[in-house]
Amino acid sequence: MVAVGVLWAGLLGTVAPSVAAAQGPASLTGYEVRERGRVSVVATPGDATLAESLLMAAVAQDSFPGLPRPRQRVQIFLAPDTRTFRSWNGTGAPEWGAALAYPGLGRIVMQGRLAPSTAGDPVRVLRHELAHLALHELLGDLPPRWFDEGYATLVAGEEQGDGILTVNLALALRGLPRLSELDELFVDGEGRAHAAYALSVRAVEEIARGDPERGLSLFFGYWKETGSFDRGLRRAYGETSEALEARWRSRTRVRYGALAMLTDATLGSVVLLLLLGPLWWQRRVRDRERMERLRRADAEQERREQEQARQEQESLLAELLAELPGTGGSPADGGEDAPRDRPQDASGRKQNE
Numbered sequence: 001m002v003a004v005g006v007l008w009a010g011l012l013g014t015v016a017p018s019v020a021a022a023q024g025p026a027s028l029t030g031y032e033v034r035e036r037g038r039v040s041v042v043a044t045p046g047d048a049t050l051a052e053s054l055l056m057a058a059v060a061q062d063s064f065p066g067l068p069r070p071r072q073r074v075q076i077f078l079a080p081d082t083r084t085f086r087s088w089n090g091t092g093a094p095e096w097g098a099a100l101a102y103p104g105l106g107r108i109v110m111q112g113r114l115a116p117s118t119a120g121d122p123v124r125v126l127r128h129e130l131a132h133l134a135l136h137e138l139l140g141d142l143p144p145r146w147f148d149e150g151y152a153t154l155v156a157g158e159e160q161g162d163g164i165l166t167v168n169l170a171l172a173l174r175g176l177p178r179l180s181e182l183d184e185l186f187v188d189g190e191g192r193a194h195a196a197y198a199l200s201v202r203a204v205e206e207i208a209r210g211d212p213e214r215g216l217s218l219f220f221g222y223w224k225e226t227g228s229f230d231r232g233l234r235r236a237y238g239e240t241s242e243a244l245e246a247r248w249r250s251r252t253r254v255r256y257g258a259l260a261m262l263t264d265a266t267l268g269s270v271v272l273l274l275l276l277g278p279l280w281w282q283r284r285v286r287d288r289e290r291m292e293r294l295r296r297a298d299a300e301q302e303r304r305e306q307e308q309a310r311q312e313q314e315s316l317l318a319e320l321l322a323e324l325p326g327t328g329g330s331p332a333d334g335g336e337d338a339p340r341d342r343p344q345d346a347s348g349r350k351q352n353e
């Protein structure tokens with residue numbers, strides 16, 4: 001990707017399209033050109049308002065953290081629709097792409113006012129692309145992809161919630177990748193690319209943290225001078241790339257770790273619920289049925305015991321009554337107490353034997 005490197009905008013990106021296609025419109029007929037300072041915007045009259053506000057924003061904030069003020073002229077092509085955007089960018093542009101930067105050409109191609117909502121805030125998207133151009137103006141193709149995207153995303157303030165969520169999922173499901181593995185994630189589908197952007201932003205932030213006062217400026221100077229990321233890092237911050245990587249990994253774990261565990265726990269719970277839920281329910285239903293059977297059996301047993309006790313009592317009474325001569329009364333007439341009462345009855349008379 002040397003002089004004609006192609007960079008995807010914002011939370012985008014996959015295969016670099018052919019640069020020959022990145023020429024913008026074949027003719028400027030039907031397009032308006034606005035120019036201010038080093039920036040010009042080519043757009044249809046329909047995109048005039050957007051073109052004007054993008055031009056204003058680009059000129060109003062034309063410096064980038066750690067970099068000298070850019071001098072390269074920049075052409076911005078606003079595609080009136082997605083079909084035109086694709087035709088200007090050639091094959092290989094992902095469906096979800098919103099803008100492309102061509103540092104070798106000093107050119108940015110982005111979608112106009114009819115861009116899908118997923119394309120993001122156009123001012124931020126443009127700032128992201130301009131950051132790519134500014135970085136390449138100083139360093140050429142020295143930066144690896146992760147640094148390029150991390151820097152542009154950070155500068156444009158594009159860190160997004162879903163990026164963080166994806167990082168958490170990536171952490172929870174795969175473990176944290178190495179810095180050298182980040183570049184592959186950009187071309188590994190939209191989900192992985194989101195994680196790659198968020199992790200790259202963290203890495204660039206971690207580098208800048210090495211010098212709270214000057215941030216990245218010394219490092220950029222040494223990087224250009226030595227042509228080496230590692231040597232630039234050592235001279236600017238006195239730190240090896242291995243140490244940087246270790247710091248990045250541990251801080252990223254701390255920052256996202258709790259959320260990752262939560263994500264992990266939540267995922268785990270869902271999986272457990274899906275696997276064990278039906279079993280638990282069956283068990284619950286079975287338990288309830290068993291309890292009901294036990295309750296019915298208990299009630300039946302009790303009823304039988306009461307019945308048996310009643311029968312035993314009746315037969316005992318019948319036997320006792322049968323032994324008493326001359327009494328044919330019912331058990332309710334006095335029963336076994338009757339003989340003892342006789343000597344002390346109300347008349348006080350002794351019974352004659």
Ligand SMILES: [Zn+2]
Nearest residue numbers: 007008009010
């Ligand atoms: Zn980018």
